[in-house]
Amino acid sequence: MNETSKNIRLIAIYARVSTSHQEDEGTIQNQIDSLNEHAKTNGYTIVKEYRDDGWSGDTLVRPALDELRNDAKGKLWEGVLIYDPDRLSRRYSYQELVMDELREAGVEVLFVTISAPKNSEDKILQGVRGLFAEYERTKISERFRLGKLRKVKEGHVLTTEAPYGYRYIPNKRTGTHDKIHGYYGIDENEARVVRMIFGWVADEKYTMRSVVRKLQELGIKPRKSKRGVWSTSTLSTMLKHKVYIGQSHWGSTYAVVPKNPTSTQKYRKQKKSSRKIRPEEEWYMIPVPAIIDEALFNRVRAQLETNFAMCERNKKNEYLLAGKIHCSCGRRRGGEGPQKGKHLYYRCNDRVCSFPLPPTCHEKGINARIADKLVWKKVAELMSSPELMRKQIERWVNSRKMATHSSADNLAVLEKEVAKLKAQEDRYSKAYGAGVFNVEQLKEYVTPLREQLAELEVRMVKSREESREQVADFLPESASIERFAQVARDKLQNLSFAIRRAIITNVVEKIVATPQLLTVHGYIPIKSHVEFFTNDRNRRVAKCGEVHAFQRADKKVGAGGKLSFLYDRSVGGDCPCAG
Numbered sequence: 361m362n363e364t365s366k367n368i369r370l371i372a373i374y375a376r377v378s379t380s381h382q383e384d385e386g387t388i389q390n391q392i393d394s395l396n397e398h399a400k401t402n403g404y405t406i407v408k409e410y411r412d413d414g415w416s417g418d419t420l421v422r423p424a425l426d427e428l429r430n431d432a433k434g435k436l437w438e439g440v441l442i443y444d445p446d447r448l449s450r451r452y453s454y455q456e457l458v459m460d461e462l463r464e465a466g467v468e469v470l471f472v473t474i475s476a477p478k479n480s481e482d483k484i485l486q487g488v489r490g491l492f493a494e495y496e497r498t499k500i501s502e503r504f505r506l507g508k509l510r511k512v513k514e515g516h517v518l519t520t521e522a523p524y525g526y527r528y529i530p531n532k533r534t535g536t537h538d539k540i541h542g543y544y545g546i547d548e549n550e551a552r553v554v555r556m557i558f559g560w561v562a563d564e565k566y567t568m569r570s571v572v573r574k575l576q577e578l579g580i581k582p583r584k585s586k587r588g589v590w591s592t593s594t595l596s597t598m599l600k601h602k603v604y605i606g607q608s609h610w611g612s613t614y615a616v617v618p619k620n621p622t623s624t625q626k627y628r629k630q631k632k633s634s635r636k637i638r639p640e641e642e643w644y645m646i647p648v649p650a651i652i653d654e655a656l657f658n659r660v661r662a663q664l665e666t667n668f669a670m671c672e673r674n675k676k677n678e679y680l681l682a683g684k685i686h687c688s689c690g691r692r693r694g695g696e697g698p699q700k701g702k703h704l705y706y707r708c709n710d711r712v713c714s715f716p717l718p719p720t721c722h723e724k725g726i727n728a729r730i731a732d733k734l735v736w737k738k739v740a741e742l743m744s745s746p747e748l749m750r751k752q753i754e755r756w757v758n759s760r761k762m763a764t765h766s767s768a769d770n771l772a773v774l775e776k777e778v779a780k781l782k783a784q785e786d787r788y789s790k791a792y793g794a795g796v797f798n799v800e801q802l803k804e805y806v807t808p809l810r811e812q813l814a815e816l817e818v819r820m821v822k823s824r825e826e827s828r829e830q831v832a833d834f835l836p837e838s839a840s841i842e843r844f845a846q847v848a849r850d851k852l853q854n855l856s857f858a859i860r861r862a863i864i865t866n867v868v869e870k871i872v873a874t875p876q877l878l879t880v881h882g883y884i885p886i887k888s889h890v891e892f893f894t895n896d897r898n899r900r901v902a903k904c905g906e907v908h909a910f911q912r913a914d915k916k917v918g919a920g921g922k923l924s925f926l927y928d929r930s931v932g933g934d935c936p937c938a939g
């Protein structure tokens with residue numbers, strides 16, 4: 361131990377394993393035992409224990425590690441003991457980031473496998489060791505991938521669980537050198553159900569829900585289901601899977617980071633929790649025993665396409681609130697148009713999710729036309745409200761005043777900087793006059809200074825212009841706001857369904873609906889810039905050299921709302937005094 365670690369008494373310990381398999385094997389407990397033994401040998405007192413079970417070292421967003429980093433700022437202990445640097449992270453850059461953060465908080469970082477660095481050479485050696493750990497992680501990952509690929513090419517089936525109708529027979533040795541790879545074997549009881557399902561769809565023209573209802577009547581349950589009933593998604597996957605005609609595959613998908621994750625929780629054990637499908641020609645095909653023939657499989661695929669084309673639910677109706685409206689039970693409400701769209705309702709999707717079992721939610725449907733009309737009326741009122749416009753104008757004026765004060769403060773700083781540069785330029789001139797250096801050296805010293813001075817002077821001019829702006833000159837009068845609000849109301853009432861739908865999608869976050877009440881959650885986004893425009897510009901002949909302010913409808917200006925001051929050329933031609 362070095363002198364720093366000798367003075368440490370109160371410590372925390374941190375342990376991490378990457379996978380749930382390591383967690384089940386008790387690997388993390390082995391780390392904890394080693395940490396406890398090391399602490400006892402060196403006379404440390406363990407204040408708190410931090411564990412990240414089943415968390416990858418490829419990310420720093422881990423619950424126990426975040427808690428440890430927050431507690432370090434509170435001075436709860438003097439040091440933290442970790443079994444090995446790669447338990448902190450597999451990436452060297454991450455290791456250094458966390459260790460620097462802990463040291464800045466006054467916390468010593470200790471390891472069981474290596475001693476704390478005593479000098480610069482030890483720190484370099486520790487860095488090299490971290491780089492080798494990161495290299496080894498990449499090497500292990502590539503070795504696993506190549507090993508799986510070799511097994512697949514040899515006909516080995518890699519899977520966690522066989523599809524319905526099959527049983528996975530793991531690999532085994534028959535002799536000293538003879539080895540039988542894992543393969544699929546047909547489960548006759550489940551295979552009989554598979555043939556029945558394919559036959560119902562191909563020959564009796566069953567829909568998915570008809571198949572679910574038939575299986576429920578016969579008391580045939582899926583292999584795994586909490587409700588004990590088949591789902592249409594499970595059946596759809598089964599009817600499209602080529603494994604049933606003897607063509608299993610591997611490598612059809614790859615892991616990616618989800619662009620729009622359904623879960624918004626902070627901690628995720630897997631960053632790449634979504635999967636993307638590769639082109640079918642890139643899949644690795646593995647021959648397996650067939651349960652049905654290819655002709656039956658093709659007839660089923662054709663019937664599924666026919667069912668989709670003929671489905672009544674695919675006849676589109678206009679639902680303004682689709683995807684945004686929810687039931688009081690928490691599920692979404694979906695649009696339904698009985699009597700071929702004569703009546704439109706938003707009904708709770710619980711009846712679809714619970715099928716073929718009875719629904720658990722008994723909330724009644726909501727008339728879609730009435731709900732759409734009420735919500736759009738309220739949204740249109742908010743978007744064309746003169747009162748809200750005045751409040752937004754006041755907010756914008758206050759922000760402009762703050763920007764003006766900031767410009768004035770910035771101007772004072774620039775003036776000081778210019779004064780310093782000019783004083784430095786004077787010193788160089790005096791030194792040249794005294795013969796300290798020649799004219800070439802003077803140019804070398806003075807040229808960069810003059811470039812900086814020119815840049816600062818441009819910034820000063822711009823800052824003065826901003827500070828002289830009068831915000832009140834740009835503000836519309838109350839009558840103008842009222843006229844604009846009326847125009848907005850007229851426009852909003854005559855919009856097409858597609859534009860209304862786009863507005864609702866951007867404005868409304870969620871609607872909780874019952875037959876008695878509609879609760880709308882959302883906000884109206886406001887652009888970060890101001891647009892000045894005019895509808896009716898009076899044309900007149902400008903006097904020679906006279907400057908007038910005008911507002912361009914196609915010109916978007918920044919938060920400052922600056923106007924363009926140009927010569928009035930409404931009568932055509934250039935100003936005779938130009939130039």
